[in-house]
Amino acid sequence: MTPLVGKDIVSAFDFERADLLRLFKLADGLRGEIEARGTLDYGRGKVMITAFFEPSTRTKISFQFAMVRLGGVVVDFIEEVSSLKKGETEEDTMRILDGYGPDVIVIRHSRPFFPHSVKDFVKAPILSGGDGTNEHPTQALLDVYTMWREFGRVDGLTVGVMGDLKYGRTIPSLSYMLTRFNDVTVYYIAPKQLQVREEILKKVEGRIEYHMIENVEDVIEKLDVLYVTRLQKERFEDPQEYERLKGTYVISRGLLERHGKIPVIMHPLPRVWEITTDVDDLPQAKYFEQARNGMYVRAALLKEVLGI
Amino acid sequence: MTPLVGKDIVSAFDFERADLLRLFKLADGLRGEIEARGTLDYGRGKVMITAFFEPSTRTKISFQFAMVRLGGVVVDFIEEVSSLKKGETEEDTMRILDGYGPDVIVIRHSRPFFPHSVKDFVKAPILSGGDGTNEHPTQALLDVYTMWREFGRVDGLTVGVMGDLKYGRTIPSLSYMLTRFNDVTVYYIAPKQLQVREEILKKVEGRIEYHMIENVEDVIEKLDVLYVTRLQKERFEDPQEYERLKGTYVISRGLLERHGKIPVIMHPLPRVWEITTDVDDLPQAKYFEQARNGMYVRAALLKEVLGI
Amino acid sequence: MTPLVGKDIVSAFDFERADLLRLFKLADGLRGEIEARGTLDYGRGKVMITAFFEPSTRTKISFQFAMVRLGGVVVDFIEEVSSLKKGETEEDTMRILDGYGPDVIVIRHSRPFFPHSVKDFVKAPILSGGDGTNEHPTQALLDVYTMWREFGRVDGLTVGVMGDLKYGRTIPSLSYMLTRFNDVTVYYIAPKQLQVREEILKKVEGRIEYHMIENVEDVIEKLDVLYVTRLQKERFEDPQEYERLKGTYVISRGLLERHGKIPVIMHPLPRVWEITTDVDDLPQAKYFEQARNGMYVRAALLKEVLGI
Numbered sequence: 001m002t003p004l005v006g007k008d009i010v011s012a013f014d015f016e017r018a019d020l021l022r023l024f025k026l027a028d029g030l031r032g033e034i035e036a037r038g039t040l041d042y043g044r045g046k047v048m049i050t051a052f053f054e055p056s057t058r059t060k061i062s063f064q065f066a067m068v069r070l071g072g073v074v075v076d077f078i079e080e081v082s083s084l085k086k087g088e089t090e091e092d093t094m095r096i097l098d099g100y101g102p103d104v105i106v107i108r109h110s111r112p113f114f115p116h117s118v119k120d121f122v123k124a125p126i127l128s129g130g131d132g133t134n135e136h137p138t139q140a141l142l143d144v145y146t147m148w149r150e151f152g153r154v155d156g157l158t159v160g161v162m163g164d165l166k167y168g169r170t171i172p173s174l175s176y177m178l179t180r181f182n183d184v185t186v187y188y189i190a191p192k193q194l195q196v197r198e199e200i201l202k203k204v205e206g207r208i209e210y211h212m213i214e215n216v217e218d219v220i221e222k223l224d225v226l227y228v229t230r231l232q233k234e235r236f237e238d239p240q241e242y243e244r245l246k247g248t249y250v251i252s253r254g255l256l257e258r259h260g261k262i263p264v265i266m267h268p269l270p271r272v273w274e275i276t277t278d279v280d281d282l283p284q285a286k287y288f289e290q291a292r293n294g295m296y297v298r299a300a301l302l303k304e305v306l307g308i
Numbered sequence: 309m310t311p312l313v314g315k316d317i318v319s320a321f322d323f324e325r326a327d328l329l330r331l332f333k334l335a336d337g338l339r340g341e342i343e344a345r346g347t348l349d350y351g352r353g354k355v356m357i358t359a360f361f362e363p364s365t366r367t368k369i370s371f372q373f374a375m376v377r378l379g380g381v382v383v384d385f386i387e388e389v390s391s392l393k394k395g396e397t398e399e400d401t402m403r404i405l406d407g408y409g410p411d412v413i414v415i416r417h418s419r420p421f422f423p424h425s426v427k428d429f430v431k432a433p434i435l436s437g438g439d440g441t442n443e444h445p446t447q448a449l450l451d452v453y454t455m456w457r458e459f460g461r462v463d464g465l466t467v468g469v470m471g472d473l474k475y476g477r478t479i480p481s482l483s484y485m486l487t488r489f490n491d492v493t494v495y496y497i498a499p500k501q502l503q504v505r506e507e508i509l510k511k512v513e514g515r516i517e518y519h520m521i522e523n524v525e526d527v528i529e530k531l532d533v534l535y536v537t538r539l540q541k542e543r544f545e546d547p548q549e550y551e552r553l554k555g556t557y558v559i560s561r562g563l564l565e566r567h568g569k570i571p572v573i574m575h576p577l578p579r580v581w582e583i584t585t586d587v588d589d590l591p592q593a594k595y596f597e598q599a600r601n602g603m604y605v606r607a608a609l610l611k612e613v614l615g616i
Numbered sequence: 617m618t619p620l621v622g623k624d625i626v627s628a629f630d631f632e633r634a635d636l637l638r639l640f641k642l643a644d645g646l647r648g649e650i651e652a653r654g655t656l657d658y659g660r661g662k663v664m665i666t667a668f669f670e671p672s673t674r675t676k677i678s679f680q681f682a683m684v685r686l687g688g689v690v691v692d693f694i695e696e697v698s699s700l701k702k703g704e705t706e707e708d709t710m711r712i713l714d715g716y717g718p719d720v721i722v723i724r725h726s727r728p729f730f731p732h733s734v735k736d737f738v739k740a741p742i743l744s745g746g747d748g749t750n751e752h753p754t755q756a757l758l759d760v761y762t763m764w765r766e767f768g769r770v771d772g773l774t775v776g777v778m779g780d781l782k783y784g785r786t787i788p789s790l791s792y793m794l795t796r797f798n799d800v801t802v803y804y805i806a807p808k809q810l811q812v813r814e815e816i817l818k819k820v821e822g823r824i825e826y827h828m829i830e831n832v833e834d835v836i837e838k839l840d841v842l843y844v845t846r847l848q849k850e851r852f853e854d855p856q857e858y859e860r861l862k863g864t865y866v867i868s869r870g871l872l873e874r875h876g877k878i879p880v881i882m883h884p885l886p887r888v889w890e891i892t893t894d895v896d897d898l899p900q901a902k903y904f905e906q907a908r909n910g911m912y913v914r915a916a917l918l919k920e921v922l923g924i
Contacts, residue, residue: 088578270704396886
């Protein structure tokens, strides 16, 4: 039995360094098995509920595919056609779903700390698929898994994370997970008003080296990885400010090729305009591979949590 | 072969007393098997279509979970993305779904008697998941199963049903099902304008003893079970009338503890404000257990109807 | 290995005559197996993604049922709750879905040639479930399969296709597929402004005999098959023109019985008012059978494309 059997995963801090390295190797192993044999048998008879209280595609379908390839079954709770419209609290909904006896529940919610608030009365293990602007621990899992696959290690990497660092929920989880490794340097690249929140910095203080800057071109040659996220228009009070900054936060082939070294380019996807499509063909563009990695590492996580 | 093989279930009257007692025991048996072994094999190769023409969560996911735990497969017909928008009649939709050869179809529809109107030309057995204000026979099944589990019998019970008894579809089915047992007394507790409909009383006349009252506190000590349902705001012509009555129809821990005896508290869920959350921890609060029971008794029903 | 293993199907022209005859026989064989044994084992471990970027019921659920009856699993990508709202291109979405490693993807899109535009970078075989007004190749497959079952052949048939021939996507695919047979005659029956498009006629020129007419009663006795489609109100600039023509394009029992011979009546469904329900009981009314045939012939197609 691995340490993760039956465990709730609501934060990137729920993974120890040893858990991560074990999951990454397991994900590689499952990849090989799935490529060779298709659907596996580990999950036979296991049932996962996906309970996404806000829209998602990437995360939900990635978890569903992972469960299906393990040989398990998915029951999808769809919010749109639900009793929530009748005013039921989501805590009640969780109690009821849990009562059916699922083997695991994947939750997404727009409210920060929703998974934390229900995990103690829900018997099934809960895997957070994102809680508002707070965290998205399995996104970090696939992000760091991708780095590990690219470099064979995470220790010692220099990572630039760029875009809306204030509201993006991938940023806190990625930052927290990187603290599990040694000698990691992070450059937070964002307009001042969208820089990473103080509460996040407090949690990584002294555990990673970090710098806050505004222009990616100032550091690009130092980076092993450039992790790009979107600037969402609706985050700006002044639309002109958005239009002014938008250009600065576009990673194009032209920008990349101006410099002596092109880092591995990652993105949690969906990508809109912040990476131009001419970047897609570069060998360093790993964002589609990264999404694919998500399926395998989530399969690894499910396998461990389900104890199968 | 049980008497229910291949049978359509569109009314609580479709169950005889012997069917109910057999289903309750089978549900208990399946509960034990599922708790011990997880997913079972009875339903292997069987396919259920859920065709819900109006939103639902509780009923649909409960049926889906039941089918999945029996080892069967679910194909979900989702109305939102359907040809109904193009003007197709729902009778045609049912003909087409049936043509694919499902082993069973679960239908919900806002139109009373919709399941009755299609069952004769649909070859697959049809299980009603609720038809407007008319009936909800499998809700009654889980309600009465819950009573049977709590008391070891249904005969002789005194049941208070409270809330909107005029429009709620759980009330007719529950009333009808209770006629299959001996010496049952029902207190219908509702504001006069939301009391149980005459047509329903006609069908239970002489088969259960019933009384219509307005205040739950007048009878609470006589009750074995208090079955609470919502008062929906939209049922009141005068909003002030709703606000005035709302308070009277709230079951709180304070109200319950004012009396010498606390009955088993049930609710079809979703619960909004009509049972306060401080009631949840009382040993008599059985509404989440009741929802859970629904999954097992629906599994029992599916097993019998599918003849597996 | 059949010629269709791993092949993308985006046009009716992707099927050769030999493919069609082989699929029709295979569909008949699968029908017998499914009727005798229920769910089969061919698809065990295979995973199909349905990626419908516009609403559909008939096609999607028919493919899902086919996959499930083959013993495979379906993961449904639902557009409504997707990242598309965040501005992601659908090409990116396809890349990501494909990255999860599905065995086959069924796509529907409102944009003509969308499946063609992604098939080269998507590794999984793509089956088009309809692309705007362009084509709907598996609809043609079930249409022609239905004719083959009714007459034991397709060669030599005389087929009337009626309704909105300009915008309906079933018409091009059906026309193209009929070119794979010998001595087929097609009567295109439509108001002048909704007649079949020139580009379609060019592709069938010299390969089927065709005539364009306005009134079905002029040719009904010559027809082996009358294939009815809807006239959609929104296609008419002048609502009065729609009201005037509507009546002429209604196939009623009265109309049919005025003539010496009643052809086999087909319809891609959903049917609204263009075939009156009193036609349903005629032995020549085959539209529900046609929908049912769709499930079997899609199962045959999946079996061949998956190489199982």
